[in-house]
Amino acid sequence: MKFGETFMEYLHGEQEGFLDKCSHVEYKRLKKVLKSCRVCRESRDSCPSNEHDDDNGNAQLHHEFCQCEACPLCDQMFFSELMKEASEIAGFFTSRVRHILHLHISTGMQGYLLRFRHCFTNDQQAMVQEGRMLIEYVTMNAIAMRKILKKYDKVHSSVNGRKFKSKMQSERIELLQSPWLIELGAFYMNFNERDGGESNKFFSYDLHSTQPVMTMMLPDSVKLEYNLSCAICLELVFNPYALCCGHLFCKSCACSAASVMIFQGLKAASPESKCPVCRAAGVYGDAVHMLELDLFLKKRCKEYWKERLVAERAEMVKQSKEYWDLQTKFMIGY
Ligand SMILES: [Zn+2]
Ligand SMILES: [Zn+2]
Ligand SMILES: [Zn+2]
Known part of the structure; x- marks a missing residue:
């Protein structure tokens, strides 16, 4: 399955209720922008300003500026939108993870929970479930962002997409490098081990090699390693x-x-x-x-x-x- 479809399926899947509350990468729309941009570039002398993309004002605007080599306005629209999405996603993710982990640790409930766990089973399950949803949320969006940036560079034969990626890193909104993702991974493993619960499909670890790592498997068989x-x-x-x-x-x-x-x-x-x-x-x-x-x-x-x-x-x-x-x-x- 193409990633675009996977992503759509994810957005409208069982977690739709959860996703309603937070923003996500407008993958489909950004891809449309890129598509019309490519059409424009292929016929650069006569930019077909009457091409119908009516459901989307941005795409219209986009056509008028596509003729110029650098596409400066298009760049601005494209990247400012992505930047906004990325920081919203990062913000939502961080605050939710903080909330869950706060519940888990600050209450000093570790021992307490063990003793009275039967009372809390539902709460615990809810926490673990939200943890899993957040992992999926952040990884799906991060992949969507990577893909769309790569596509951008391909269409424009530019390096702006790559540059933008490093800018996100320096602004600390590169989703997959958030320490909160590592915390969430640790939380997930702490919990699942104790409960002998569902097998862990996201995280694994090797602490005894010369280079201790936590590994995260992403959809699309991408693998990320965190050096510990x-x-x-x-x-x-x-x-x-x-x-x-x-x-x-x-x-x-x-x-x-x-x-x-x-x-x-x-x-x-x-x-x-x-x-x-x-x-x-x-x-x-x-x-x-x-x-x-x-x-x-x-x-x-x-x-x-x-x-x-x-x-x-x-x-x-x-x-x-x-x-x-x-x-x-x-x-x-x-
Ligand atoms: Zn363009
Ligand atoms: Zn540093
Ligand atoms: Zn040290």
């Missing part, structure tokens, strides 16, 4: 944080990279502090604490996790002692 090692200590991340650029580090490693103490936390980092991997600035303030991922790793690498916890605490004690010694010296004016 910390670029600073080169070990499996412990108490992980994702900086706004998407790079993952142990909390203690990220703190030392930003020259703040562990007990102060990443919020204390200066806005000029840079990510050690990509050198982006201002990435510490809104870093995401990856609680589900931490729980996931804790369960699977118990010994390692404990060792790291002990080490982190010792370091924290040492740092706060140094810190207070220094404060005291200031106070009494050494």
Whole structure:
């Protein structure tokens, strides 16, 4: 089946009610724009402005400008629309995932749920189900976006589509690189394992190779790998944080990279502090604490996790002692 049909089927499938509440990539419409653009380009000298695409004002407008090589207006319309969709999708996704994970973790219900789980079975199932819908939502839209950008480049023989992709990355709305997707994956696995529930068709992992990874299978047999090692200590991340650029580090490693103490936390980092991997600035303030991922790793690498916890605490004690010694010296004016 062509992706366009798969996508349509997805949009009007069983999740239609859920999808009504959120925006999605206007795949069909954007494709129509591209199609008329190609027709225009093929007969560049006489742009057929009377071609009927009446159900769509944009397509009409589009024809008038297609004659010029660079298609500047068309570019603007095309990309501003995609940008809007991408940020809406990313916003909706992030807020929903935050909500689910908040319910799961903040309530401290882990043990509680285990004891009283029969009371909560419905809630849990609802959470897992929404988790699954969100994974599907974000991956389907991300693929639609990739496809439409590729098509754009093909029709225009341009690289603007590719450029736009990197722009989305730098604006942090590239859907598949959201740390919330990794959190959702960890959540999904944390839950399913405990319940021995439905087999996990999206995520798998390998934590004991030299390069620990979480792998995500997308529709259309695309595979995405998330590296779970910390670029600073080169070990499996412990108490992980994702900086706004998407790079993952142990909390203690990220703190030392930003020259703040562990007990102060990443919020204390200066806005000029840079990510050690990509050198982006201002990435510490809104870093995401990856609680589900931490729980996931804790369960699977118990010994390692404990060792790291002990080490982190010792370091924290040492740092706060140094810190207070220094404060005291200031106070009494050494
Ligand atoms: Zn055009
Ligand atoms: Zn580290
Ligand atoms: Zn980075």
